[in-house]
Each structure stands twice: as structure tokens, then as C-alpha cells.
Amino acid sequence: MxxxxxxxxxxxxxxxxxxxLQLLHFWLFLGIYLAxxxxxxxxxxxxxxxxxxxxxxxxxxxxxSLLDLGTISTTVPKSMANSLSNTRAISYxxxxxxVFHFYFLIATEYSVLTVMAYDRYxxxxxxxxxxxxxxxxxxxxxxxxAWSSGFLYGLLHTANTFSLPLCQGNxxxxxxxxxxxxxxxSCSDAYLRELRLIVISIFLLFCCFVFIVLxxxxxFTVVLxxxxxxxxxxxxxMCLPHLAVVSLFISTGFFAYLKPPSLSSxxxxxxxxxxxxxVPPTVNPLIYSMRNKELKDALKxxxxxxxxxx
Numbered sequence: 001m002x003x004x005x006x007x008x009x010x011x012x013x014x015x016x017x018x019x020x021l022q023l024l025h026f027w028l029f030l031g032i033y034l035a036x037x038x039x040x041x042x043x044x045x046x047x048x049x050x051x052x053x054x055x056x057x058x059x060x061x062x063x064x065s066l067l068d069l070g071t072i073s074t075t076v077p078k079s080m081a082n083s084l085s086n087t088r089a090i091s092y093x094x095x096x097x098x099v100f101h102f103y104f105l106i107a108t109e110y111s112v113l114t115v116m117a118y119d120r121y122x123x124x125x126x127x128x129x130x131x132x133x134x135x136x137x138x139x140x141x142x143x144x145x146a147w148s149s150g151f152l153y154g155l156l157h158t159a160n161t162f163s164l165p166l167c168q169g170n171x172x173x174x175x176x177x178x179x180x181x182x183x184x185x186s187c188s189d190a191y192l193r194e195l196r197l198i199v200i201s202i203f204l205l206f207c208c209f210v211f212i213v214l215x216x217x218x219x220f221t222v223v224l225x226x227x228x229x230x231x232x233x234x235x236x237x238m239c240l241p242h243l244a245v246v247s248l249f250i251s252t253g254f255f256a257y258l259k260p261p262s263l264s265s266x267x268x269x270x271x272x273x274x275x276x277x278x279v280p281p282t283v284n285p286l287i288y289s290m291r292n293k294e295l296k297d298a299l300k301x302x303x304x305x306x307x308x309x310x
Contacts, residue, residue, distance in 0.1 A: 010095045011088040011171045012079070013270060019086065026083040029076050032282055036072045039285030040065040046298040053298055056134040057123075057238075060116045061288060063143055064245075067109040068281035074101045075176040075277050095177040100158040102176065102277070106253075108150025113246050114208045115142045120239050121215040125222050153201070160194045173266050174273055180257065181269075202258075212246060241288045245280070248287075252276035 015025040047053045047062045078098065082088060090098070122133050161179050167187040174181040183194060216239070223235040256272040289295050 009089045009091050009170065010177065012082060012090055012177070013173050013175050013266065014088055015079075015083070015175065015270070022083040022086060026080050029080045029083070029278075032278060033072060033076045033080070036068065036282040036285075040069045040281065042299055042302065043285050043288065043295070044069075046295065046302050049302065050298040053294065056119050056139045057116070058295075059139050060112055060119060060143070063112050063146070064109065064116070065285065067105050067112065068284055070105045071102065071109065072278060072281040074098055074105065079175045090177065095172075095182075096158060096162050098177040099161060099179060099182070100154045102154075103157050103179070104150050104154025106150075107153035108147050109249070110205065110208060111146035111149055112143070113242070113249065114212055115146060116242050117212040117215040117246070120242060121219050123238070124219050124235055156197060157194070157201075160197055164194065173269065175270060176273070176277070178273065209250065216243065237292075241290070241292065244287050245284050248280050248283070249276075252280065 014022070016022050043065045044062055047058045047065075075098070078090060078094070082090075119134055122130050126133065157179060161182055164183070164186040166185045168185040170185065172178070172181045173184070179194070179198075186194075219239060223232055223239075226232045226235060252272065252275040256269075256276045259272075289299060
């Protein structure tokens with residue numbers, strides 16, 4: 001077939017061939033999905049309902065939880081539905097929608113994580129100017145810029161990818177529509193245009209990564225000068241969850257997209273996709289609530305309120 005419009009559907013990779021394993025995959029993904037919905041939903045509700053959490057740090061954490069809900073809802077439900085109905089098919093427009101939403105949300109999440117690093121830097125390095133720099137209007141503008149840039153990123157990649165002619169069939173070797181796997185279906189030279197866009201994207205992502213690293217270098221330099229051990233402990237507990245989330249997000253994404261071709265195999269690609277697309281949205285609520293007393297207290301109040309109403 002000469003171009004992508006000739007296809008009415010794509011065939012996605014399955015996790016298992018036998019019916020028993022397909023059902024096992026369905027129940028496993030259902031458990032993960034419900035855990036992600038519950039964890040992120042609780043954080044969103046707690047931050048929205050508790051006025052003590054109406055601060056820049058928690059405002060961006062709310063955005064992060066919304067993005068995590070969107071990311072996991074883009075990939076997991078379709079994979080679950082395919083396993084349950086014993087099919088591999090996804091429609092052409094369904095695939096395009098999946099690509100757009102996934103890359104829009106992932107790019108926005110990276111931008112929000114970058115802004116969160118800046119928020120932590122200002123909080124510890126410029127505490128006297130924190131209220132001015134991170135005022136409510138400034139926070140809304142930063143969040144709007146993150147969502148807008150993510151939207152543009154997703155739109156450009158989706159339009160570029162689905163304008164390519166496909167000559168290698170319609171079998172996508174991944175459990176969701178992922179750009180690198182779709183590029184493998186394109187004609188020999190046609191993918192170079194999208195590849196140039198990917199190179200530019202990697203450069204921009206690298207700039208954000210350098211900004212995060214420099215923010216934390218400054219942050220830890222100031223923290224280590226704090227004379228009291230209690231003060232240092234509090235400062236570290238404020239940044240460690242964010243640092244853990246950033247490390248998980250970047251390391252899994254980096255290895256999934258920039259690993260050497262010699263290491264690539266359908267099984268490894270599948271595992272890496274789960275690690276960067278499914279695991280972070282599920283564990284992020286745990287990471288953020290584990291060492292955060294304010295968030296723990298807000299969640300306890302929320303659970304007690306729900307139990308009292310029942």
C-alpha cells in the first residue's frame with residue numbers, strides 16, 4: 001500500500017497468545033489502572049479540597065496527577081479491551097488519537113516537572129522573593145505554557161507521522177501506537193522528516209534536563225549550608241519525591257527511545273514501554289505521598305470524611 005490513508009486499522013502487539021494469559025494480562029492491567037485512578041484521584045481531590053495545600057508546589061502536583069491520569073488512560077484501556085475481546089486491531093483514527101494524546105501529555109508532564117524543579121529552586125535559594133516570583137498568576141501562566149507547548153508538540157508529531165507513506169504493512173510492534181514503531185512502517189526515506197523533528201525534540205528535552213540538573217545543584221548547595229539537621233532534613237524531604245519522579249520519568253524514557261539498536265527486540269520494547277508509560281503514572285502518587293506529611297494529613301482527612309458520610 002502506498003500511503004497511510006490506505007489502512008483502515010493497525011494491528012497492535014499483544015502480551016500473550018493463549019486465552020488464559022490474555023485474561024491474566026487484562027486483570028493485571030485492570031489492577032494497575034484502578035490503582036493509578038485511585039492514587040491520582042485522591043491526590044487531586046485532597047489538593048482541591050484542602051486550602052492548606054493551595055500553594056504553588058501542590059498546584060503543580062495537581063497538574064502532574066491530571067497528566068498521569070490522562071497518560072495511563074490513553075494506553076491501558078485499549079490494551080485491556082483488546083485482550084478481553086481477543087483482538088489486536090485499532091482503527092486508523094484511534095491510532096492517530098492515541099499518538100496525539102500520549103505525546104501531548106508526556107511532553108506537558110516533562111514541562112511541568114521542569115517548572116516544579118524551578119519552584120523548589122526558588123523556594124530554597126530565593127525564599128524572600130518566593131511569593132513574588134511564584135505568585136498565583138505566575139503559576140497559572142507557567143502551567144498554561146506547559147500545557148500549550150505539550151499540545152503543540154503532540155499536534156506536530158501526530159500530523160508529521162500520519163502524513164508519511166507506509167510501505168511495510170500495518171503491524172505495530174507495541175501495545176499502543178508509538179511513533180518509533182510507526183516509523184518502522186514508513187517508506188525508506190519518508191521518515192527523515194519526522195526524524196528531524198525528533199532530533200529537535202531531543203535537543204529541547206536535553207535543555208530542560210540541564211535546567212533541572214542546574215536547579216538541583218543550586219538547591220543542594222544551599223541546603224548543605226543549613227546549620228540545623230532538622231532544617232536540612234525538611235529541605236531534602238521537599239525535593240526528594242520530585243527528584244525520584246524525574247529520575248524514573250527520564251531514565252525509563254531515555255532507555256526506551258535512545259537505547260542502541262542492537263539491544264532492541266519486540267519483548268524488550270514491550271517491557272520498556274510498560275516501564276515508561278504505565279509504571280510512572282501508577283507509582284507517582286505513592287512517591288509524592290510517602291514522605292509528605294501535609295499530603296498524608298490531607299488524604300487522611302479526605303478518607304475519614306468519606307467514611308463518615310457512609
